[in-house]
Amino acid sequence: MAQDSLFDPIDPLKVHTKPPEGHSSNSRLERVLRQGRFAVTSELNPPDSANPEDVYDAARPLSEVVDSINATDASGANCHMSSLGICSLLTRVGYSPVLQISCRDRNRIAIQGDVLGAASVGVANILCLTGDGVGVGDQPGAKPVFDFDSISLLRTLRTMRDDSMFLSGRKITQPPRIFIGAAENPCIPPYEVRAERLKKKVEAGAQFIQTNYIYDVPRFERFMARVRDLGLDDKVFILAGVGPLASARAAKWMRANVPGIHVPDHVIERLEGAEKQGEEGKRICIELIQQMREIKGVSGVHVMAYRREELVSEIIQESGVLEGRHAALRGRRARKLET
Template structure:
């Protein structure tokens, strides 16, 4: 079955031509369908469709077939069921983060789409809506017979700049044109907020915002929305990371509203790592949305003031919305198009995965500038450090999407003081990034390595700022922090 699926991608252009012929001829069956009735016609077509498409494409019968738009590669074969991929965890050989024996379904989709339209210079695959769970198992052939087109992504929500909204400190920093600095903080394994606040305090006056991870790596911690609210109450400027792995669209929208009500002004939309990577591999992943469809939902809440269902909000949240990208894993060239999908869907700022490979970043930014994406979203490049070459090698092998060149590992590993050498590599990377046109700033990461990261910010000569810990803050309608 898997070999036939790969064959279908290799012959995507011919199969697309056959589909177009079928879509032209299928409406001729409409009189027969009227006589039999929709339900009876569908009952006849469903098993035929399941077997034919199952054999050729390993079809999962989602009821919203998009094969002709995804290079004859069924996106439901993605382990995360992403409708807009690939994710940032593709392995160096192009295989799936979750199922290493299988080639990434979205690497296949991109390759097939290029075979269908070799000169296509925009998105290798179009923006697609999240799966409508009500239609699973239904026939799409009956839809073609009745002249219905394949599902298409709704037009992106236009950003309404006329609406009055208070800028977050991160948005103000991005719009100012100066070099932006953000940092990532892991929520604690504790119900005591003092641990979180102690980590954040190290960065007061050093950063424009602090990302709060949402079950990073599939590991359980204090919820990102609660930790973000705690930081906002303490006068910090949190970025609430929202991962699609653990909640459906109902829960996610409720959390976004709750975060905004508690003073959080920035969110970062993520698909999320698979649960198999974390400390609860027995858990059931959700992946009701992916990062692109989540961006679209969040923009609808902010700009149109409505839920994904179309129901109006009494009061729309005011949020600065971001997403991620990973220039350092396959498919390298098509990562730019994947970034463009996120910008079109509504991302205003972008944070990348760890950068240890400057040539890859420079090549990526060449493509970004060629498409003018740096003028449509603020790009913050991920940097960071760990204490040894062994720790970096482990991260490169076990953390999805992290790429550490062997030359970097050897340099740090041969140093007498590996921790100091790793910090020097990070400082040199920051200095080089500051010279790349189109980069708006940096995003520092390093699991529970706050002291080293704060020291790097100081040593990098980056000016003081207030967004990471301005005085005041607090939940709306509640007293501000003491002391």
């Protein structure tokens, strides 16, 4: 399954081999970013089943085009297979996942334990999120936890990794070797503090950032200008979040009902004016990827499309961001397999 993917298989028993010099993990994503290549990540939408094949079916089209697959953690407060479950299935076959941790559902005891568990099965990337409120999900009666916020969670993970201890001060004999990430939402108010908040995340321990959907490029550019003024582009790898809109109607619905998504009117008008709205949505997404690539300080893209992994694969291939890389890596993989 992993044979013609972009991934290096991780030997589950060797997850604690020393990371390369200057790296904090053996993560493929970290390697690609530190080499200065344009990184591509995407997310796998978790199945509502206990069948591992459902996970592999969703991962297969992504595995050929992305450097890392995010396993979402009950996004939108909707219950699905857990991120940790998906991640351990993915590492088993050599895929490189990003474990997402939302502060909504678990307290500090559960989270710190999960981090060790994840690292032990070969998960090398962890994304720290606040999480949507329980009210927008399928079980609004649930108790919201929010013991950590995303920033105190980042500092906790960094403490576990760098100081080999739990937040209680108790020693961790084998610290998790992880590449720590956070999210940012540049196109959502309060705009003027989004960059300052990013700075706080970097100070707390974030090494890479995956942003929420960006459809408003000028607003994102203003954010990036501020990020560069603060000197953050040298300290953290920023992956811009993009995704195809299925139709003008879907875009309007998302804007009204999903927290934290800003779709400007001109994008919706463009979709409405198109003959095939789905095709136009895809084209907008490809254009966005190409525009993101030109912005100074953007190190990659994070492509999201709910339950449409095939489409993500097409978009990434057509955008041309993998230029030359795919074949080269495939060659290396093939050579490795021959020997």
